[in-house]
Amino acid sequence: MTPQSLMLNFLGLYVLGRDIAVYSGSVIDVFGRVDVSEEAVRSTLTRMTSRGLLAKHRNGRKVYFGLTARATAVLQDGERRIWQRGAVNRDWDGTWTLVGFSLPEGRRGERHDLRSQLQWAGFGPVQNGLWIAPGARDVTELVEGLAENVTVFTAQHAKPTEAADLARRAFDTAAIAARYQDFLAKWREPDASLPDDLARQLVLHGDWLDLVRQDPHLPAELLAGDWPAIEAERLFQSLATRYAGTAAPLAAAAMESIAVPAVQKVHEN
Numbered sequence: 322m323t324p325q326s327l328m329l330n331f332l333g334l335y336v337l338g339r340d341i342a343v344y345s346g347s348v349i350d351v352f353g354r355v356d357v358s359e360e361a362v363r364s365t366l367t368r369m370t371s372r373g374l375l376a377k378h379r380n381g382r383k384v385y386f387g388l389t390a391r392a393t394a395v396l397q398d399g400e401r402r403i404w405q406r407g408a409v410n411r412d413w414d415g416t417w418t419l420v421g422f423s424l425p426e427g428r429r430g431e432r433h434d435l436r437s438q439l440q441w442a443g444f445g446p447v448q449n450g451l452w453i454a455p456g457a458r459d460v461t462e463l464v465e466g467l468a469e470n471v472t473v474f475t476a477q478h479a480k481p482t483e484a485a486d487l488a489r490r491a492f493d494t495a496a497i498a499a500r501y502q503d504f505l506a507k508w509r510e511p512d513a514s515l516p517d518d519l520a521r522q523l524v525l526h527g528d529w530l531d532l533v534r535q536d537p538h539l540p541a542e543l544l545a546g547d548w549p550a551i552e553a554e555r556l557f558q559s560l561a562t563r564y565a566g567t568a569a570p571l572a573a574a575a576m577e578s579i580a581v582p583a584v585q586k587v588h589e590n
Contacts, residue, residue, distance in 0.1 A: 322527045324357050324365040330526040332388060333396040335572050340584070342378045342387030344577040351575050354520035380579050387581045402533045403526075408501075408550040410455065413540035417487070418458040420444060421451045421472040431467070438463045443537040445491030453491050455540050488543045497539075500532055501549035508556055519571040522564035529557045 331351065336343060349362045366386055369375045374392040378385040388396070420439060424432040436452075442463060444452040457475055464471045478484050488494065508525065515521050532553070541548065 322524070322531065324352070324361045325369065326527050326531065327352065327355060327357065327523055328362075328365050328369065329392075329396065329399065330523055330530060332392065333399055334522070334526065335576065336388055337393065337396045337400075340581055341578040342376070342385035342581045344579075345384050345386060347576045347578070348386070351519065351523075351572070354516050355523055376581075378579065378581055383577075385579050385581075388584050390584055393584050399530055399534075403530060406533070406538065408533055408536060408538075408554040409548070410538045410540045413455050413542065415477050415484070416457060416475050417453045417455055417478065418444075418460070418473070418475050419451060419453050420460060420464070422464075422467065422470055423450055424467075424470050435463070435467065435471075441534075445537060447487060447491040453487065454537060455488075484540075485543045488539050492537050492539060494539070494544065497536060498545075498549050500535065501553040504528060504532055504553050505549060505556060508560060511560065517571055518564050518567040519575070522561075522568040525557070525560055525564065529561075 328348075331348070345363070345366060348366065349359045352362045353359075366375060369392075370377055370386070373389055374395070375386045376389050378387060422432075422435060424435070436446075439452045439460075442454065442458065442460065444454040444458075447453050460473055464473065478487055507528070511521050512524070515524065536550065541551075
């Protein structure tokens with residue numbers, strides 16, 4: 322897990338919605354619990370600031386870091402993926418969103434970027450130049466500037482094509498299942514080598530968010546009855562609830578913060 326991934330989880334747990342900025346020394350102290358060096362923390366803070374994810378505040382000689390509107394939007398998306406969307410799609414209506422595209426060799430970079438963004442958004446390639454995702458998806462921002470090269474529509478499969486076959490062709494379900502199995506193997510017995518529950522909380526949330534962000538959220542009816550995401554989600558929620566009580570006092574003791582103006586809300590279209 323990268324320092325930035327851990328940083329985003331820390332910010333989501335202890336800064337999001339609180340209108341505070343946290344002293345850099347406090348962040349260094351917290352991240353020392355998960356073996357992230359001071360140099361790596363400072364580098365991550367600097368990089369995230371330059372990317373518009375963090376805002377720097379000074380109070381005397383000390384430097385504090387708070388959220389920007391962009392970071393708030395990223396963290397809110399993470400919250401939705403964890404607590405609202407969940408790991409298992411039980412509300413599929415039978416439709417698929419299809420994105421067809423054709424970009425010439427001279428635009429190879431744009432083609433690569435589009436594929437990466439589609440994968441991040443939960444799409445999989447069903448055949449060359451045609452990607453699908455279950456349900457209705459808004460891809461307006463993903464295909465911005467490519468209107469002449471992209472076709473987007475929603476549809477339902479028809480015989481002889483089966484929905485389960487589409488899912489297997491477009492998505493590596495074995496690899497997805499293996500990631501959930503790895504999570505279960507790691508967290509059935511939480512890591513005793515980590516110093517305390519604050520460290521375990523940060524790693525737990527980082528592991529889980531990484532999982533659900535890679536998961537295309539396939540409909541449960543297209544998956545095996547013992548799909549490991551079901552058990553993994555129950556385990557995550559149980560541990561997250563436990564650590565919410567035990568880690569918060571540790572974070573409060575470690576964090577020095579100052580009040581900052583509320584971040585302007587990000588309005589969704």
